Amino acid sequence: MKRLNLLLHVVSSAGWWGAVAAFLALAIAGTAGDARAACQAMAVTGWGAVVPLAAVSAATGVVLSLTGAWGLMRHWWVVFKVVITLPCSLLLLLHLEVLGGCGRGAATQMIVDAALALAVLIVPLALSVYKPRGVTPWTR
Amino acid sequence: MASAPTPGWVKIFIGAIALVIVAVAVLHLTGTMPHMHAGMP
Numbered sequence: 703m704k705r706l707n708l709l710l711h712v713v714s715s716a717g718w719w720g721a722v723a724a725f726l727a728l729a730i731a732g733t734a735g736d737a738r739a740a741c742q743a744m745a746v747t748g749w750g751a752v753v754p755l756a757a758v759s760a761a762t763g764v765v766l767s768l769t770g771a772w773g774l775m776r777h778w779w780v781v782f783k784v785v786i787t788l789p790c791s792l793l794l795l796l797h798l799e800v801l802g803g804c805g806r807g808a809a810t811q812m813i814v815d816a817a818l819a820l821a822v823l824i825v826p827l828a829l830s831v832y833k834p835r836g837v838t839p840w841t842r
Numbered sequence: 843m844a845s846a847p848t849p850g851w852v853k854i855f856i857g858a859i860a861l862v863i864v865a866v867a868v869l870h871l872t873g874t875m876p877h878m879h880a881g882m883p
Binding site for chain 1 (some may be wrong): 846848851852855859878
């Protein structure tokens with residue numbers, strides 16, 4: 703069961719990044735071609751792939767840390783994964799709401815958002831791979 | 843009981859996150875990022 707959860711976490715986390723990359727491609731296409739069509743495709747990608755993957759990644763991550771040896775607040779790298787992922791998910795929801803009003807301006811804004819998201823989401827992925835040392839002061 | 847010293851990379855992370863929060867707050871307050879307030883075209 704733990705391995706299945708780990709598998710789900712890895713797939714959803716990497717998939718989240720991939721879905722944002724697809725979102726960025728659509729946003730770029732939106733500035734060059736039919737902005738409204740691209741915007742609608744972005745909304746489908748956002749609500750149909752990015753948001754569910756983010757939710758699964760966060761949920762499986764919490765379960766994984768609580769059921770494993772790492773803990774949720776025991777190691778700094780896990781703490782930072784939470785600190786980065788949760789605000790990113792909230793910002794994601796906030797920014798997707800703005801997609802309601804589609805237009806060239808929205809596509810341009812979404813390019814910036816998606817590019818920033820891709821850059822930021824690399825951090826938790828890298829933390830998972832490198833697992834830098836350091837335990838929090840509130841650990842026993 | 844003495845706790846372990848905070849690693850350098852943690853201090854850098856905390857600094858970077860604080861910097862991002864301040865930068866976003868300033869951009870919002872100065873209206874440089876108005877899309878979230880006005881809605882998009």
